[in-house]
Structures are given as structure tokens and as C-alpha cells.
Amino acid sequence: MRAMVMRAPRGRVEVEERPRPTPVEGQLLLRVRACAVCRTDLHILDGDLTEPALPLVLGHEIVGEVVEVGANARGWEVGTRVGVPWLGWTCGECDPCGRGDENLCDTARFTGYQLDGGFAEFTVADARYCFALPPELGDIEAAPLLCAGLIGYRALRMAGDAPRVGLYGFGAAAHILTQIARAEDRRVFAFTRAGDQDRQHFARELGAEWAGDSDSDPPVPLDAALIFAPVGDLVPRALQHVRKGGVVICAGIHMSDIPTFPYELLWGERSVRSVANLTRRDAVEFLAVAARTRLRIHTTSYPLERANDALADLRAGRIRGAAVLVSGTPTEPFEPGAFPRSGRAP
């Protein structure tokens, strides 16, 4: 099979012919149909995340079809379409696992980081961390749900019932979250890189009532600020935007250092917290929400071999919504035409 492989933290992947992996006990062998590209992939490629299992097949937003069921992978059948997220394995025995905080497992392994992921024609995945996908979404549309959507959803849940939500960094996650927040009758305020009119327009199109530069002030105080951009400078800025008792949630796996700031910004029972990974419960809950919310997932799709182009376009901020790698012929949405596909890379 073909795979796009990271050999060293040099910012790109290389095409490689590899034997098809064999599922061991508890695993499924999947034919990958689509795999979205995440900012975390750039952080891994750039060496910001320092423990990749090299050589590594990246990709942790996988949509695949079960082609073989390993021993004791109960409940799965050949032909089923499943999604595989970032959290790929947990021990089930450590303190966090015992508390039900499997997202914080001390020895967790992550898809496309410590476990080979979906930038390949086939992959294996722990059956416990595979999820049936709603038929309402085609393969390409479903892929970004597995990280951008899912971890974004966990961040939104941490905001409680906050009616006024700020989203900082308007990439794949924010474009999904805006739609979910609107469906829950929340007001959305979108912050982008200074002067990114196109992205601000995109945010308003999706339901944000205000969109502006990240150094500008929202028209009203926010109840919660969700930061998706990996920029520590945004933390004190977001604290200035939230009301007393409001929360700033850092939703990315990597962020540049947070600058020092006056205690006054935190005063008034404001809080800053992070979101780490996901739980299986998040996945089941979120996929049900995604199925009943008529999400319009914007994607730019690339053939698998063009993974480096997708990564470069993501890095340069040229992607509206999510970049998705496609191998073979992906299935269309259940209702053809209901979810306009945004386009293929030129």
C-alpha cells in the first residue's frame, strides 16, 4: 500500500510503499477513504510535539471501511464505515482512566503520532476507539469531525451554557463549532488574523454575528472564549474580552508561551483552562449532535500523494474549513447535494 511517511521532524512527509498492516487482537483493519489534515500534524512535523514514533504515518481524522476484524474486536463487521480520532489507545488501569478521564490516561497513545494513522491506503485501529459515522455525511465531510469537530465540541461543552462564545482562530474547528453553537442558540463572535477579511466573511456566512481581528474588541463581553489558534498572546487578550466569572479555554494541543499579564485580567473569578484530547463518550455524543445538526462542512480535498500540498496550504492559511486527503473513491453524502462539497485543490 501507499503511505505518506514522516521520517524526521523536517516539515514534510514522503511517499512510501509498505506492506498492508495486519490487525492484532482487538484491532480493525481499515481501508482509508478520507483523512483530514489537522494543525497538530504540522506541530508533529515541525518537532513541536516531541514524541512521534518514527517513521510515522500521520493522520488522526480517519474515515475508513472495515476490511478485516481482528480477534476479539467484537461488534464490528466487514464493510462498516468508521471514524478514528486522535485518542487511539488507553490503558484502562491508571488513575485518570479509573475516574473516567481516559483523555488524560498516563500512557495514552495517539493516532498519527505514536500509532500509525490515516495518511495511507490502509491502517489498523483499536476497535474500542472506532466510531460508526452518521450516514448524513459523506466521507470527506465526516473526516474533519474526528478531531476539529470532536475536540472543538469538548471545548464548547467546557464552556457550559455560555450564551456568548468567542472563537479565536477560524479554521476547521471554529467553522464546525460556529454551526453547532448557533444550533444551540448561542451567539458567536469570531476572531481571525488581522485583516483576514475573507475568513471574517466566511465566519459571518456560517452564523457568527460579529467577526473581526484578534486584536479588536468584541461588541459585547463574552461568557466564554475558545482559543484554537496556537498563539499564547491570545490568552491575555481573551481574558480582557470575557466577563467576570467567564472562562478562557485553550483548545489546541500546542501553543506558544503565554506572556505574563496583570492579575487584574484574571481577577473577578475569570479562569483559564485547557482541553486535552477526547473521551469515547465525547465521540458518541458529538457524532449524534453532528448527525442532527445540518452541518455544512467546508473542505478542500487532495489525493493522498499530495499530502505535502495540503499541509503547505494549511500552514499558509489558504484553507477555508478543512483540508482532506482522499484515497480511492469516497462515498457521497446520504442526501446528494445536501452538503455542497467545497472543492478540490487545483
Ligand SMILES: [Zn+2]
Ligand atoms: Zn487534530
Ligand SMILES: [Zn+2]
Ligand atoms: Zn490509563
